[in-house]
Amino acid sequence: MNSTWIILGATSSMARAFARAVAIEGAGILLAGRDMEELSRLASDCQLRGARIATALHFDARDPETFGPLIARACQEEGELNAAVFAGSMPSQTEIDSDPSLIDGVMADNHTGPARVLHMLAPRMESRGCGAIVGVGSVAGDRGRLNNYVYGAAKAAFATYLSGLRNRLARSGVHVVTVKPGFVDTAMTWGLPGMFLVASPEAVAQDILRAVRKRRNVIYTPFFWRWIMLIIRTIPEPIFKKLKI
């Protein structure tokens, strides 16, 4: 059966690795993001690596006008429709502290924008009765921390949204995977101090594909972040509030 992936935030390193992985399997790929020039380069790349089709589409999480055409284009593809959300942004906490208006953008990029698109897509996927949605959150959403709690809050909201969406779509055979990556070797983490056990975007992409195939609900990638976050979540609040982690 024909399978198509719509990928939001497709120029990120993780999304690129994921797009290539599904390209090799011959899927159709709709690459959505803001940098059209870069998206069309990526589209050629996916096509040459084996994608059935690969098309660049304009998507801006902060501009709802761009959502409709995206959905319309996705619905033109017959067969199994899948969606993967890699969109997001992470300004530093200090930038946000000096300009609190940045919070709106962080929420739009990481939560409200992608959630609106998924919400528009959901009925179409329900009626087809198949397919998968991959939502990329972050371990930062598991607990608010001193260094990035606004970003963490947006990712937590998105994770909660995905959990509800999974509950809804499971009834019609559509599967939702929540992905919580730890440190990934991307431009965001390049050269940052204190990075450890950094995973390659390719390894994360393979983890995600495996999760889709095995219909896992929530995965941490690499897997050991599940245990790291378990520890971080269990630290009692009176102690946690004094920590800098």
Place this chain on the structure above:
Amino acid sequence: MSWKRTEYAGWGRALRATAEIARPERLRALHGTMGDALVPAMGMRRSYGDAALVDGGRVIDMTRLDRMIGFDPATGILEVEAGVRIGEIAAAFAPRGWLPAVMPGTGFATVGGCIAQDVHGKNHHHAGSFCQHVVSLRLATPTGENEVTPEGSPDLFRATAGGLGQTGVIVSARMKLARCPGDVMVVTERRIADWDEFLARLDGSRATYTVGWIDATATGAKLGRGILEEGETGSGLVPRRRRAARVPMDAPRIALSSPVVRAFNAAYFRRVPASGRTVVRPIDDFFFPLDRIHDWNRLYGKSGFHQFQCVVPVGAADALRAMLERIARSGLASPLAVLKRMGAGRAGYLSFPMEGYTLAVDMPNTEAARSLIRELIVQARDAGGRIYFAKDSLARAEDITGMYPELDDWRVVVGRQDPQGRLITDLVRRLQLRGTA
């Protein structure tokens, strides 16, 4: 764009450097990173020595600029960003009947690196060097990006092919792929008893791909024994290789000590039946045998290793035999030793190939190995041969005098492209390739 200060090494891990590294994720970021200055670029760091090292300086890691941009099935011309790995091109295109015309011994090498070293493959005697199949490339300089073709700007092309990155940053390239029937190899392996038989077999081989594994620990009557592999591409079905293994940590010295290597080589030689055999293999097993073991360079332990590779003219085969004899008697060689026949094909002023025989031997990084390799370098030069910059980490400027007769032509172009010497790497400095300044 952020710069990450870190220590890093070439594949041999014997030489190290500390530099600030930027790793742009997309083309526009590359231009932002370069700004108005030239910065040397590097790929997967599969050169053994210091070709990618810039101690105390800045380097751009090109590995994330790895998009395939376009392919024309009518001409077989593929355009890719410089960070694309050769193995990925082979994996994507062999099932569709195309292969890079020249492939080095590791699929992890990037296209940019293959150009900067003008690499060769197991088919050099027919197909020539890598850059002879490059139709055009784009070079980034502070004044913008320029298209460089062998016809349009022959001097600049010849200075860039095998030019160690000294003419600008190679951003993308258009290369002609070769037709192949499918993604399997039909490989004929035969035992070779000694040196004379090896040369005769290499000279007489009519196969498209020919490579010799040589037991560099065998002495006396067995000197030069080994296995000759001749391959042709074919179509069919073979089991895919299992997932690559990984060497998890630095191995202790004993792993590649003389008795271990001798025993391994003897067993490896007998792996092929005395009658020889023909087998069908996945394409990457034949071209990139060592890629099955990630980080295999860790087998040499923390102190790393060296590879000596030289080529000598056909008439100097006896000198090469004398060199092999010294290596065999020293007991320093590892199982990795390769003998090949080379054709005359080369694309640049500093390209390695010449018509003759090339020998490559790995040795652990010990004092004895270092002094042996230094002497071998001089022997290669005296035989009218040359060493390969992609492998070398030990030569001194005076050792390579005369090895590259077109060095002066190269210097002229490079001086024009990078007058301030911003692209100089540790290798270029060590060998004073751009002069003593």
